[in-house]
Amino acid sequence: MEVMFRYNWMVREQWYQWCEEVAEAELLRRRTGGVGSILQTLFHVVDVEWSWVRVLQGKPDFQESFDGYSTLEKVRQLDREFRPEVESFVYAWNDSLESHPFHDPQPDGTVAVDTWGEVMRHMIAHQIHHMGQLSVWSREIGKKPVSANVIGKGLIPPNL
């Protein structure tokens, strides 16, 4: 499970570096699709990852809006603050948690029963999906996007 979290953290760091070379106005410009801007997308990904870890642990969620985090440095700082708790949770993962029920109250008053394994995979897919959106916006401003390759990052050592 932890391989894809490490992938996401590497790719996220590369997007932060990508942002360093882009004017802040471009990072904040309203765009079509997703959550609406490049920087807000990164904020959203950091927020959602940590929030799910909190929800699974039955702890209070992150409820702040992007308004207070609308610079690259503030998003990076938030990521640094949240990361240790996410890492602890991810590195403590074991297969027995895969089908652990997650009770999710629905708007209609019923309670859906999903699983922790689904939530963890949702956290992973959530970032990848949003980075796909960034890749389109990146081309719109004439800049090469960060690679989405999983291969070549040394994530799993070969058994030689």
Add this chain to the structure above:
Amino acid sequence: MEVMFRYNWMVREQWYQWCEEVAEAELLRRRTGGVGSILQTLFHVVDVEWSWVRVLQGKPDFQESFDGYSTLEKVRQLDREFRPEVESFVYAWNDSLESHPFHDPQPDGTVAVDTWGEVMRHMIAHQIHHMGQLSVWSREIGKKPVSANVIGKGLIPPNL
């Protein structure tokens, strides 16, 4: 491993259904980013998934261009043809294959050593990344994109 392949196949089917309600000219229209059009993205995802399964097995790869597959029905038909071999490979996966070396010749003449576990995760992330691109293009044509949610698809039964 197979959970995210099943997720991708479900989402891909939902994108095919989404395409049914969109004019073919829109599906083929040249767009910014990714591989350039909605239908070519779906073709590319089908192509890449199967090609990696072939490469890992040491079998000949798929080398045809999009030109011969530029309708929704042709892409779906290709997907139907390729799927059984991909499914067989995915469902036969076991943890002992994670760090199995994958020798990948590089343009400079060296040979990188990656792993089968990385390749499998690359196949998964590859589709999710491209579906993120489709979600932006979907909004550009004023249509709601297919949900990227992993939760709520019944992928892992809860242990009640």
